[in-house]
Amino acid sequence: MSDLAELIGVTKVTVSRALNTPELVSSETLERVRAAVQQTGYTPDLIAGSLASNRSRLIVALIPAIAGSVFQETVAALTAELAAAGYQLLLGQSGYDESREDALLDAIVGRRPAGIVLTGVVHSEHAKQKLKASGIPVVETWDITRAPLDMLVGFSHQKVGEAAARYLRERGARRPAIVTPGDHRAQVRAQAFVKAFDTARDIPVVSVESPANLGDGRRALRRLLDAHPDIDAVYCGADIMALGVLMEARHRGLSIPGQLKVIGYGDQNFAVDTDPPLTTIRIDGTRIGKLAASMLVEKIETGAGKQRKVDVGFTLVERETA
Template sequence: MSKPPTTLLAPAERSASRRARKNSGRVTLSDLAALVGVTKVTVSRALNTPELVSVDTLERVQAAVRQTGYTPDLIAGSLASTRSHLIVALIPAMAGSVFQETVGALTTELAAAGYQLLIGQSGYDESREDALLDAVIGRRPAGIVLTGVIHSQSARQKLRACGIPVVETWDLTREPIDMLVGFSHENVGRAAADFLKTRGVRRPAVVTPSDRRAQARTKAFLKAFGNGKTLSSIPVVTVESPANLGDGRRALKGLLDTHADIDAVFCGADILALGVLMEAEYRDISVPEKLRVIGYGDLNFAKDTTPPLSTMRVDGTRIGTLAATMLVDRIENRAGGEPIVDVGFSLIEREST
């Protein structure tokens, strides 16, 4: 039979606990020690190394924690031990995002190593990202995971000077701030162009988000498909990041109004490709017979569209797993592997092309 929970505080003591919260804004370690009738050191041991205190003391401290709602001050604890177990990851967006696999892998791998992951949503505005980085660095996490390569010289300087291990992800550069796990967006754009050429495409168009990485894919696609043409001969529709399904539908409508002869669309995000497929179906344009469509991301719906969507896949799970491993190795002073890892990408060919 399980033992009933210890009841520690009498009504008068519970009232005192409520007054402590009201006066200070939070229950402190000192409040717990006073309520239990032991020292702060004893309470700290009960919370962090319970094997070092008696069963009776441990039960009394645990009862006080339950009844007061006490939460440990992790920042103060990390300062005292010079070790934080918090990792901060900054991503542009969460909803319907290609970064979800990476976040999931980071969470799992870091938790297994005894670290917690905190997510910051930076959006696609670099000035906002810089401000968020200032707030993150000031809280001295154990490590930082960034989406993309930081281009702001000020932010790069701050990150290098702060002494916190940093992993940049989802991009590639020869000069990372610290460590990097990513791939070449330019190579993605070139591969998409070369693939559509093999399918007999002659008059492609591009629908792309406005962020830096998507623009890199677009520029590489245009250059690879040029064949001596001016780049302006390939129509491009740019939509605000993060893109949505409606953007894809409106983009194809606009393209067909001005370039009715296009025979393929390279979409810088799968959600845009889904919108293009829906608009094509609405207009009774057969895919891929009259219009070939290829996306980027291989999101979970890509294989279930009508027809199933060809797309460029990046292994987000591997990115997250590698980033977590590299950070933990660095934090715990273990010998790691190469500081730059190119995970590459895959072209997933389905019926839309």
């Protein structure tokens, strides 16, 4: 910054204002500073800046998976909303293992971000204690609990499972099965489905490691039909598994939904274009991201927030597979 000031012939304070609060300097000075920055390739030291101001402009979000996941809408909304407020988003991929989340939080908290966004509400005691002691604003997302760590934007996975069970039963299913990822939230949905379907018959379940893929869905239906050829419906804990189920059903010559009804979870961008279009449960990931960003920024900048907990609910999207 001193080099820039000398090059332009102004004070360091003027350069700082041009970079951080451009509305406080004249347009002529601002253009000179920007030209010098481009000429020299200068990049502000954000760590030094946050130490000097005791304020970071960095928000960290931990999500289980990035590629091809239901969390993409949330990440996109978080990025846009935070950028509009002058904050940058850094992503960490935590997987579905508490120990991985613990390791990331150990690395993150010491760097003093302005805020943290977490996926889910199930964390180790180590993580809970570290986050509470840090004093960093935290928003938990994509789940619900009566006792959030700080702030929360989510929905009930139990109610998702119950809604899927009611819908399939209303559509005439009597011998359902479940294919699901093995992570905690997916298991809550599956267990709620079993309880809500309310049948004396055991509901077969095939559970696979998270994150699940298309092939998992095909193999799961193969296993189910080999052991339970009379099943007439499948609840899938992820849309990508539902796509695999549809492919395997077609391979076996089963009509959808005549012989086999299928319902997914997530309403990912391909769901409307499957053949037939997939009945599924939609989560408004964009709204989750926008709310998480606004709640964080409000608490960071005012020390308090108007909202502590928001249940965004979900929507059962009726298409042609069930």
